[in-house]
Amino acid sequence: MEVVIAPAQELAVLAADAIEALLRRRADAVLGLATGSSPLKVYDELARRHDAEGLSFARARGFMLDEYVGLAADHPERYRNVIATEIADRVDWPADQVTGPDGLADDLPGACAAYEEAIAAAGGVDLQLLGIGTDGHIGFNEPGSSLASRTRIKTLTEQTRVDNARFFDDDVDQVPRHCLTQGLGTIMEARHLVLLATGKHKAEAVHQLVEGPVSALWPATVMQWHPHATVLVDEAAASRLQLAGYYRQTYASKPGWQGL
Numbered sequence: 001m002e003v004v005i006a007p008a009q010e011l012a013v014l015a016a017d018a019i020e021a022l023l024r025r026r027a028d029a030v031l032g033l034a035t036g037s038s039p040l041k042v043y044d045e046l047a048r049r050h051d052a053e054g055l056s057f058a059r060a061r062g063f064m065l066d067e068y069v070g071l072a073a074d075h076p077e078r079y080r081n082v083i084a085t086e087i088a089d090r091v092d093w094p095a096d097q098v099t100g101p102d103g104l105a106d107d108l109p110g111a112c113a114a115y116e117e118a119i120a121a122a123g124g125v126d127l128q129l130l131g132i133g134t135d136g137h138i139g140f141n142e143p144g145s146s147l148a149s150r151t152r153i154k155t156l157t158e159q160t161r162v163d164n165a166r167f168f169d170d171d172v173d174q175v176p177r178h179c180l181t182q183g184l185g186t187i188m189e190a191r192h193l194v195l196l197a198t199g200k201h202k203a204e205a206v207h208q209l210v211e212g213p214v215s216a217l218w219p220a221t222v223m224q225w226h227p228h229a230t231v232l233v234d235e236a237a238a239s240r241l242q243l244a245g246y247y248r249q250t251y252a253s254k255p256g257w258q259g260l
């Protein structure tokens with residue numbers, strides 16, 4: 001696992017560099033998309049590169065991590081709409097090439113199985129962007145999630161609903177109680193995981209993710225088993241890391257050609 005500690009804007013540039021390198025190598029690359037505030041600067045940087053430098057998503061495929069159950073099709077916080085607004089509609093990404101689990105399906109388990117099949121049919125995810133919840137969730141895999149889980153329905157914790165109330169007029173009652181999420185086993189099959197975390201409220205989750213024992217109590221710790229995981233954090237989110245000095249030293253002496 002590689003840990004990079006830098007200001008938020010620099011982290012966004014690093015993540016965008018990795019995505020750009022992938023798209024320039026393979027125009028039909030498969031990107032794993034995350035919602036929440038953590039990846040927003042990355043999406044801004046990608047949209048800027050699209051406008052200013054011709055970075056194209058015309059042949060790329062996109063798979064989202066998760067979705068709320070039951071939000072109306074036109075609800076602005078439905079994750080499909082969030083991804084359209086934050087990235088897909090800002091670049092040349094055909095709408096039918098970006099998809100997520102269907103939180104409005106009549107048959108939710110069927111929709112989850114179909115989503116797993118769609119990811120597999122696309123050849124799997126090349127690069128998965130991730131944020132992390134204050135309780136250590138990735139996607140919406142809340143504490144207690146099986147480390148081998150696949151896409152399925154989950155119940156959100158009270159903590160997550162309170163954290164996400166800011167997107168729902170600060171009214172926790174408007175935050176759905178259920179979601180569909182790629183499982184930890186699904187996420188772990190992506191070939192490169194790139195997690196972004198900023199702010200002091202993420203410091204404990206980041207410490208557990210990087211340095212804690214692998215445990216369903218802190219679901220993101222499963223990433224310690226991934227052969228290519230990158231953790232991009234600002235100073236505040238890094239403030240509880242025991243080996244911060246070592247991570248800084250390692251990154252400072254990394255050969256420039258290596259990329260993330």
Ligand SMILES: N[C@@H]1[C@@H](O)[C@H](O)[C@@H](COP(=O)(O)O)O[C@@H]1O
Nearest residue numbers: 035036037038131132133139140
């Ligand atoms: N389902 C999303 C996650 O994919 C996201 O990574 C996390 C952190 O959100 P934020 O980046 O806004 O802190 O919580 C949300 O609930």
